[in-house]
Amino acid sequence: MQALLTRTAGIAARYLETLEDRSVAPTAAALEGLKELVEPMPGQPMEPAQVLETLDRIGSPATMGMAGRRFFGFVIGGSLPAALAANWLAGACDQCPGLFVASLIATALEEVCLAWLLDVLKLPAQSGGAFVTGATVANFTALAAARHSVLARAGWDVEADGLFGAPPITVAIGDEAHPSLIKALGLLGLGRSRVVRVPVDSQGRLVAARIPALQGPAIVCMQSGNVNTGAFDPEGEICERAHSQGAWVHVDGAFGLWAAVSPAHAHLTEGVAAADSWATDAHKWLNVPYDSGLAFVRDAAALKSAMSLTAAYLPQGEHREPSQYTPELSRRARRVEIWAALKSLGRAGLADLVGATAASPLDLPKNCGKGAARS
Structure with missing residues (x-):
């Protein structure tokens, strides 16, 4: 060997x-x-x-x-040296972090990473989190929590009783929402075609004033980082308008959410913390190996209710159980390379990585790592 x-x-x-x-x-x-x-x-x-x-x-x-410095397609990042090495070590250790008792180290690293990520992304510290494959499943996971919450308020247990006979949910999205978000809505039974499409401006930003009147259970989805233009929806205005009507606000921030870590670009995410859930990727601007997505939900109990296991034979202890917050039970220990990336960069290095890329994507310093982010 x-x-x-x-x-x-x-x-x-x-x-x-x-x-x-x-x-x-x-x-x-x-x-x-x-x-x-x-x-x-x-x-x-x-x-x-x-x-x-x-x-x-x-x-x-x-x-x-894709791992080189001359690949600029699809908002794909390369791998930081520490993240790639940690990925190899995690593969050799072959941990399955679905349960605390199955992998104490992976669970501990998940908790550390969750706290660090909420801190640097400037999201509510009490939020729940899930380490998943990518933005599609991150959107799916966060929107499952949204579906649970808005229907629970209407007196409906969607996990137990499904959507048959449930109060209808109005879902509003920008007219340039990413296909991964729309796919997630389809997987959740909320429909790809029945969504309300809100007009956008010339940069693809959702026009908050055009969000229609919302009645009953409702979810409004906005975007931090339009994949074609890089534009950010007016987060604060959208949250205020949606919340005033009792709607849940979800943010698809696959790459743009990371602007929060750069002092020069953090203003782009002002107001985003007022939302209820967020999805992003670690394999984009954090530069960890594929695949690595992240979902965050302000109401951790809603996330757990949407994702929790019910099988009695699995040992559930007093400690936080990772499998209670993600769609998968068996999965690889993605948090290991996320921890390694954050540990190796530190707050200053992370800010430099995002800031330098956004300022001059064609002139990256070599110490940014192999294939530093090219969003």
């Missing part, structure tokens, strides 16, 4: 070190080589070292150079 992992580390380091010398997109020859992977299921075992050699020989040249 030691020899294999040492060899793997060498291959990975060589891959990263040579990214600047190759094209960002794979060559035609590299893509042609993928045909070698198309074969019947092997009948006999192959030595792990040979498996690794095959994967590197065929797969590495065919990758998109």
Whole structure:
């Protein structure tokens, strides 16, 4: 095992070190080589070292150079050195952090990371949180808490009784809401087409004055960081208008929520803390390996009610149980690399990372890490 992992580390380091010398997109020859992977299921075992050699020989040249400094597509970040190393160590330890008793270290790191993240993102300290795969599931998780809360106020237990016969929920979104948010609404049974689309301005910002009158259970979704323009919805104005009508406010802040950590850009998120839930990614501006998403909910009890397990055979102790706040029970320990990224950067480094990227995305210092954020 030691020899294999040492060899793997060498291959990975060589891959990263040579990214600047190759094209960002794979060559035609590299893509042609993928045909070698198309074969019947092997009948006999192959030595792990040979498996690794095959994967590197065929797969590495065919990758998109996302981990390098010259990739600018899809708001994808690379990986900080400490985060990548922590990811490898977490994989070797193979922790399943669904239950406190199953992985005490992963649970402890989750609690530390949650407190740090709420602090640097300037969100309410009492909020609950979930470590998930990405912004789609983060939106899903936070909106499940929203669905629970607005229906509970109407006297309906959606987790027990479902949506059949439930009071209808009005969902208002900006006309340029991200497809991941709309997908999450569909998964939750709130509908992709039945939403109320609110007009936006020339930069894609939701026009708060155009939010219609809301009656009964209602959720208003706004956006911190339009993926096409980078624009932020008028958060304070939207929260005031929605809350005055008893609506829940959710923020899709997949990359833009991180502006809060930069003194030069924090004004863009003024008012966002008045919302009820937030979704963002750690694999974007925090630069941890894929996949890593985050959901935060002001009312932690609403999040727990929407996500809690009911199976009696699973040991539930007095300690906070991670599986009570996420859709998944079995999952990898994403909080390990998040902790490593935050620990290695510190408050000052995190502010520099976001601030420098937003100011000059084409001129990143090398000490920002491999593939520093390119949002």
